Amino acid sequence: MNRKTLVLPAVIGLLAPVLAACGGTDGGSDGGGAIAVGTTDRFIATADAPAPLDPAYAYDVGSWNILRQTVQTLMIQPRGEGEPVPEAAESCTFTDTGNERYVCKLREGLKFADGNPVTAKDVKYSIDRALAIKADSGVSALLSTIDTVEAQGEREVVFHLKTADATFPYKLSTPVAGIVNPADYDKGKLRDGFEVSGSGPYKLEAKVENDEMVSAVFTKNADYKGALTVNNDKAEIRSFKDADAMDAALQNGDIDVMSRTLTPEQIKKLSIDPGENVELIDMPGLEIRYLAFNTDAPGVKDKAVRQAMAQVVNRSELVSKVYGSQAEPLYSLVPATITGHSNSFFNEYGDPSTDKAESLLAKADVTTPVKLTLHYTTDHYGAATKQEFEVLQKQLNASGLFDVTIKGTPWDSFVPAQRKGSYEVWGMGWFPDFPDADNYLAPFLDDDNFLKSPYANSVIRNTLIPASRREPDRGSAATSLTEIQDIVAEDVPVLPLWQGKQYVAARDDITGTAYVLNSSSTLQLWELGRGVSG
Structure with a gap:
């Protein structure tokens, strides 16, 4: 039917x-054999990325879909929404008022798939390993607030943090904090292949x-x-x-x-x-799409160029022509449904305006049309990505202020090129590591950000991000979070486009x-x- x-x-x-961690309530069984789930994600081992499934390296939704099923984390995100709950841990809690000491007690009887017991030392090994390898994917930045990890006995793990981090329980629910078997993972080297x-x-x-x-x-x-x-x-x-x-x-x-x-x-x-x-x-959904800029590249080094692009791009038209009701225009890196969201880009630029964009470029003595290539990946975010970039190209070129070409590249080549700084402007998507505003800001703006962006704002890094993390009540972090979003709208190191279901x-x-x-x-x-x- x-x-x-x-x-x-x-x-x-x-x-x-x-409902958190209650398992399936539908009462399904496996009477018909393996349940097969299709995806267009590709899983490729290359010379640039030989270890796509190592938790110390993997940092995209496709590889995390594999690791979520196989590698246990101390905490886990619950059904629906809400704060993370214990998984490999029996309990986890901050033991100080400053949110700088976090203690987890492992469940009894934990075993690796080969039958060997999982101990507190294995947790310490796994976390220390990810931090020591510091893979170029940038995933270890999720653990950057850790100072030291201490194993006390067989079942207790103590995390000493460099600074207060109310989001730390969320970070322990991500695959980079997954517990790996030391027998199979070298402490100083990524594990190549697909095991x-x-x-x-x-x-x-x-x-x-x-x-x-x-x-x-x-x-x-x-x-x-x-x-x-x-x-x-x-x-x-x-x-x-x-x-x-x-x-x-x-x-x-x-x-x-x-x-x-x-x-x-x-x-x-x-x-x-x-x-x-x-x-x-x-x-x-909490997926977002955006344009990223290599702020040291000649074509977009001048902030006025990036601001003019923000002034010209028509998000409503883009969404309407490509995604319809499946997406909504986005005016911040933080989606509208996340606590701490601010419409900073709309507040800064309002409706699209060629005249305002021309004025921005004229004041900065930027010669027009500005020639740029917008790069996108052909096989990671779906077939509509090409159409999306064709609309962006048409919008920017129609202003007369830009001469834009677009270029599509397969994901396995796109990512290494982006990380090496080969692109001036490129399009990416972001699926949050955990549903908190911090995870839409710090990964793009903090030290060792996953974009490898040269953009560095000392106020954001040294004051605002730490201030937001000191607030256990995430609503109380709104002042710091809004200020971060306002700075991003002014400097435009990234240009948010839409959020989707x-x-x-x-x-x-x-x-x-x-x-x-x-x-x-x-x-x-x-x-x-x-x-x-x-």
């Missing part, structure tokens, strides 16, 4: 304290062709001890060359769930007529789809089960 679109309201987050050794709910078997993982098969870990209820014995993430091939596999019953990235056209079609025994699940499509005998994505858009395969078709 045809199923209507299932829309999950944002109010689901209000249930999080009740993962952890204590999570699943064991991983990677199917690899030509240095690319085309399928990740997850088998339930019988030794798993944690907060999660695992509703299936086997699951699989299968990589497809494009969204059309993934859609055909779902409609044919070759896969059970279709995840990222669906095209806008597919979402529109599925919302009207999802097909036989298929449903579209529509959830609130998240979608999955699934066969209607699959249960648990309401929770298969967490608030950071990463997969929770343990929630899925196989039930009776409606």
